[in-house]
Amino acid sequence: MLCTRSFPVPMPPATQQLAHGKERKQTSWGITVTDPLRIVTEPRLSGDRKVSPSIRKKGTTLNGGTVRVKNSFGLPAIKSCAGATDWCKDICYALALQKGFPNVKNLVDQNWDAIEPYLNDSDTLTILLHSLVSQVKVQLIKDEVPAEDWVFRHFWDGDIPSASFATAIRRVAVSFPDIQFWLYTRTFNVTHRLTGLGNLMVYLSVDKDNVASAIKTELAHGEKVMLAFCADTWEQTEQIAAKFPHRRKGPKCPELTGKIPLVVWDGKQGKGACVECGMCIYGRNNVRFASKR
Numbered sequence: 001m002l003c004t005r006s007f008p009v010p011m012p013p014a015t016q017q018l019a020h021g022k023e024r025k026q027t028s029w030g031i032t033v034t035d036p037l038r039i040v041t042e043p044r045l046s047g048d049r050k051v052s053p054s055i056r057k058k059g060t061t062l063n064g065g066t067v068r069v070k071n072s073f074g075l076p077a078i079k080s081c082a083g084a085t086d087w088c089k090d091i092c093y094a095l096a097l098q099k100g101f102p103n104v105k106n107l108v109d110q111n112w113d114a115i116e117p118y119l120n121d122s123d124t125l126t127i128l129l130h131s132l133v134s135q136v137k138v139q140l141i142k143d144e145v146p147a148e149d150w151v152f153r154h155f156w157d158g159d160i161p162s163a164s165f166a167t168a169i170r171r172v173a174v175s176f177p178d179i180q181f182w183l184y185t186r187t188f189n190v191t192h193r194l195t196g197l198g199n200l201m202v203y204l205s206v207d208k209d210n211v212a213s214a215i216k217t218e219l220a221h222g223e224k225v226m227l228a229f230c231a232d233t234w235e236q237t238e239q240i241a242a243k244f245p246h247r248r249k250g251p252k253c254p255e256l257t258g259k260i261p262l263v264v265w266d267g268k269q270g271k272g273a274c275v276e277c278g279m280c281i282y283g284r285n286n287v288r289f290a291s292k293r
Contacts, residue, residue: 041110041114042114042131043073043111043114043115043132044110044111045070045071045072045073045132045135045136046070046072046073046107046156046157047070047072048070048071048072048272049063049065049262049263050255050273051151051153051156051272051274051275052067052068052069052070052071052272053069053071053140053145053146053150053271053272053275054068054140054145054149054269055263055270055271056068056268056269057265057267057270062261062262062263063262065270068143069136069139069140069145070135070136071136071139071140071153072152072154072156073111073129073132073154073155073156074094074108074111074158075108075112075158075161076098076109076111076112076157076158077092077098077108077157078095079112079158080112080159080161081158081159081161081186082160082161082162082186082187082189083185083186083187083188083189083210084159084186085186085209087230088207088209088230091232091291093291097157098157104157114128115128115165118164119161119164119165120164121164122165122167122171125168126167126168126171126172128168129169129171130171130175133152133172133175133179136179137150140179147178149271150179150180151179151180151181151182151274151281152176153274154169154181154182154183155183155185159186159187160183160185160187166187166193166194167193169181169183169193170193173197173199173200176199177199179199180199180201180281180282181199181201182201182202182203182281183202183203184204184228184280185205186204186205186210188204188210188216191204192220195221195224195225196224201226201280201281202224203225203226203227203280203286203287204217204227205228205230206227206228206229206240207229207230208231208236208240211240211243214227215243218244218247226283226285226286227241227244227247227250228286228287229241229250229288230288230289230290231289231290231291232290232291232292233292233293234288234293236290237249237252237288237289238288241286241288247286249286249288250285250286251285251287251288252290253287253288253289254273255273255274255277256290257293260276260277264276
């Protein structure tokens with residue numbers, strides 16, 4: 001048992017029916033649950049204004065507001081990033097947030113404690129992720145968020161830490177067809193477990209250190225994966241994109257250029273820039289990110 005709040009693992013309806021049964025039965029994911037009341041540490045959602053579909057105005061600043069729907073999940077930067085490159089380690093914004101804000105570090109560390117014992121157990125990881133997304137869905141309904149804004153971002157911090165975790169991500173996307181999921185990853189060797197679902201957009205995060213691996217992965221999957229070109233400058237993102245001549249280079253992230261503000265307001269109700277834009281969420285184009293603008 002880990003030293004944080006614990007709970008009986010919430011399960012989807014098909015799984016809950018197993019709680020009082022004596023026989024091993026199949027869940028809707030095709031997995032078998034033998035002990036549905038195992039006690040594990042609870043992972044937590046994050047309230048990232050850039051990706052939230054519901055923010056309430058607070059104060060007079062343009063980006064000031066309270067996130068009403070927490071719809072993102074994070075893990076510790078570097079520690080969870082199986083495909084981390086030297087470039088991304090050097091510029092990692094999430095690592096800077098962890099160092100600057102103890103509450104952020106505590107949250108992602110708790111999430112790591114929750115999932116680390118089960119990195120090779122896709123069944124338990126599926127249950128944990130299903131619980132998180134179920135919480136998001138309750139928030140979306142309660143806050144009367146329009147259906148087109150029912151979105152969930154995996155890994156605002158961190159990355160896919162194992163193949164079993166990728167399997168869990170796919171299963172949960174299948175379980176929630178009314179929610180649109182998206183993620184950026186450098187863990188290219190698990191991409192085949194994620195592609196092919198209309199409500200799960202997968203972006204390969206490509207930088208100067210992993211271009212060769214990204215080319216190989218993109219050739220294997222084609223337009224089933226999208227591309228996020230990352231570099232220090234916008235000019236360098238174009239140079240990386242040029243190594244994929246058969247694919248569009250994509251626009252600069254409009255939030256980074258100021259084209260779309262961090263929070264877009266309609267009176268006292270707002271939504272994050274990613275939700276307003278929708279490009280990455282729905283895989284409408286490749287995209288470029290520059291760390292030094």
